[in-house]
Amino acid sequence: MRRPLQSALLVCLIAMAGAGAVAREDRLNERVFDRAWELAGDRYWDRSLGGNDWGAIRDRFYPQAVAARDEKQLYAVVNRMLDQLDDSHVYATSPSQIAWSKEPPEERDMPPARRLVRLDGGLLLLSFNQFDPGDDRWIRQAIEETPGLRGVILDLRGNGGGRDDVLDKVAGIFTPERRVLIRLTGKRSIEEKTRGSGDRAYLGPLAVVVGPDTASAAEILAFFLDENGRAFSVGQRSAGAVTGGVDHDLPGGGRITIAEYDIRTANGVRLEGNGFTPRYRVPTATEPNDLALAKAVALLKGEPR
Numbered sequence: 001m002r003r004p005l006q007s008a009l010l011v012c013l014i015a016m017a018g019a020g021a022v023a024r025e026d027r028l029n030e031r032v033f034d035r036a037w038e039l040a041g042d043r044y045w046d047r048s049l050g051g052n053d054w055g056a057i058r059d060r061f062y063p064q065a066v067a068a069r070d071e072k073q074l075y076a077v078v079n080r081m082l083d084q085l086d087d088s089h090v091y092a093t094s095p096s097q098i099a100w101s102k103e104p105p106e107e108r109d110m111p112p113a114r115r116l117v118r119l120d121g122g123l124l125l126l127s128f129n130q131f132d133p134g135d136d137r138w139i140r141q142a143i144e145e146t147p148g149l150r151g152v153i154l155d156l157r158g159n160g161g162g163r164d165d166v167l168d169k170v171a172g173i174f175t176p177e178r179r180v181l182i183r184l185t186g187k188r189s190i191e192e193k194t195r196g197s198g199d200r201a202y203l204g205p206l207a208v209v210v211g212p213d214t215a216s217a218a219e220i221l222a223f224f225l226d227e228n229g230r231a232f233s234v235g236q237r238s239a240g241a242v243t244g245g246v247d248h249d250l251p252g253g254g255r256i257t258i259a260e261y262d263i264r265t266a267n268g269v270r271l272e273g274n275g276f277t278p279r280y281r282v283p284t285a286t287e288p289n290d291l292a293l294a295k296a297v298a299l300l301k302g303e304p305r
Contacts, residue, residue, distance in 0.1 A: 003012065005009055016085055020109045023063070023143055025241065026066055027067055028252050029065050029066050029074050030062075030065070030066055030252050031043050031250055031251040031252070032065070032074060032078065032229075032251050032254060033061070033065035033066070033074070033077070033078060033081075033236050035250050035251055035256075036078050036081070036092055036228060036256050037054070037057075037058050037062075037081065037155065037246050038251060038259070038279060039256055039258055039260055040054075040081075040082060040090065040256070040286035041054045043170070043248075043258045043260050044085060044087075044090065044219065044258055044259060045186040045187075045243065045244070045259055045260050045261050045262050046184035046262070047087075047147075049085065050076070050084070050085050050086060050087075052084050052085070052178075054056075054213075054280070057081060057084055058081075060081075060245075061077055061078075061080060061081040064077045064080075064191030065077045065078065070278065071094050071095065071096060072096075072216070073093070074094075075092055075093075075094040075254065077213065078092045078096045078256075079092050082256075085259075087243055087244040087259045087272070088215070088216070088239070088240070088241030088242070088243060088259075088272060089216075089241070089244065089245030089257055089258075089259035089285070090175050090245075090258055090259050091256070091257055092250065092254060092256045092257075093205060093254060093255045093256070093257070094125075095252060095254050098253070103211055106236040106273045107228065107262075111129070111140035111158070113128060113129050113131075113132070113218055114127070114128045114135070114138060115127045115128070115155075118146060118198050118290045119297065120154075120211060120298075121131060121259060121301060122146075122148045122149055122151065123148060123150060123151045123152070123153060123300055123301075124143065124149060124151070124152045124153070124164030125153045125155060125293070125296060126139060126141060126142060126154055127153065127154075127155035127156070127157075127158065127159075127245070128154065128155065128159060128161055129158050129160065130159060130160055130161060130162035130218075131159075131161065131162030131164075131166040131216075131217045132162055132163065132166060132216070133163070133166060135162075135170060135291070136166060136169035136170045136173060139170060139173055140173055140197075140200070140202075143173070143202050148204065149204065150204070150300070151204060151206065151208045151300035151301075152181065152202065152204065152206050152207070152227075153206075153208075153209065153293070153296045153297070153300065154206070154207070154208045154209070154221075154231070154301050155209045155220040155232065155233065155293070156210050156211060156214045156216060156222060157209055157211040157292070158213055158284045159212075159213075159214055159215070159285055160213065160214075160215045160216060160218070160280050161215050161216025161217040161218055161219075161241070162216070162217050163217070164192060164217060164244075166217075167181070167217040167220060167221060168181060168193075168194055168195050170221060171194040171195075171220075171221055171223075171224055171225070171277075172194035172195030172197050172201075173197055173201065173202055174194045174201060174202055174203070174206060174230050174231075175194055175196055175197065175201055176196060176198055176199070176201040176203070176223060177196045177238070178193045178194055178195065178196040178268040179193060179194050179196070179224075179228070179266070180193055180267075181193055181220065181224055181266065181267075182196050182220055182264065182265055183263070183264050183266070184244050184261035184262070184263055184265050185261060185262045185263075185264070186234075186244065186260045186261040186262065187260070189270065190261070195223075197270075204233070205300045206230055206231040206300075207223070207231055207232040207233075207234060207296035207299055207300055208221070208225050208226070208231045208232070208233050208234070208278075208296075209234050209235045209284070209292050209296055210222045210233065210234075210235040210236070210237075210238045210241060210276060210278055211235045211236045211237060211238070211284035211292070212236060212237070212238070212284070214235075214239060214276075215219060215238065215239040215241040215242075216242055217239050218222075218255060219238040219239065219240070219241070219242050219271050219275065220242060220265070220271070222262075222263070222276050222278070223269070223271065223276045224265070224266075224280060224296075226276075226279065227265065227266075227267065228277070231298070232279070232280065232296065232299040233276075233278035233279050233280065233293050234278050234280045234282055235278050235280075235281070235282060235284045235292045235294045236281060236282070236283065236284045236292075236298070237276065237278075237297045238271075238275040238276045238277075238278045239275055240271060240272060240273045240274050240275035241272065242263050242271035242272045243259035243261065243263055244256065244259060244262070245257040245259050245260070246258055246259075273284075280295055280299065282295045
């Protein structure tokens with residue numbers, strides 16, 4: 001009689017453990033969802049929340065979040081909720097996605113973060129995938145160490161944005177004095193300026209190439225250089241993803257980005273949802289022929305426009 005009793009007890013314990021794990025998962029789902037909902041409602045720059053009834057939004061998506069069976073499903077629900085704000089810089093990132101983003105680019109089957117090519121005719125081609133610390137020093141060093149430099153091409157077609165302090169420094173490489181770059185409006189207003197490079201500023205010929213994947217800080221840089229007459233702009237309209245996102249931690253190791261600031265250019269243009277359209281519109285595909293790069297080269301060489 002003891003063996004059946006032991007078996008029954010083991011089955012009971014396994015069932016209790018499984019129920020406990022489900023309960024813990026439900027509680028984590030609830031905590032992640034509620035924290036994301038609260039942060040968006042409290043921190044989003046538009047106090048009307050895009051005209052949404054935020055309480056009704058919670059009632060709609062909360063049951064789906066609690067019922068999510070795994071991390072992927074949970075974050076899909078959270079992002080569907082955040083999509084109601086229709087803002088490029090409001091989204092949640094799961095712990096798995098964060099871990100993946102920290103892997104080396106080659107392990108993620110992605111191109112290198114930076115690329116430098118010295119082209120014929122004394123032209124320098126620079127591309128970088130986002131605005132990370134050190135990018136400004138890398139750009140400045142490449143310019144100063146290129147002998148016989150006759151023009152620079154910034155290829156921003158694959159640049160998705162990044163840190164605003166790095167943007168300020170990169171924009172400042174091409175202007176001797178500080179200039180207003182953008183104005184941010186949220187719970188407080190901020191006027192952000194380029195750093196300015198004084199005598200070290202590069203004031204030679206410059207072209208910037210943009211496309212549909214050019215986003216956020218990269219769009220701001222392209223608009224600034226074009227608007228100030230510092231660069232030829234080439235390619236196709238950019239992504240139109242320009243609000244001021246701030247990261248916050250979520251329970252369980254995830255992260256939420258909230259657009260805490262609306263952003264306008266120095267002269268009041270809103271790029272969010274509109275993007276930046278370059279002056280010379282050329283297809284941005286690199287295969288079979290890179291027409292955008294060819295146009296940038298031609299402009300810097302002074303060929304007929």
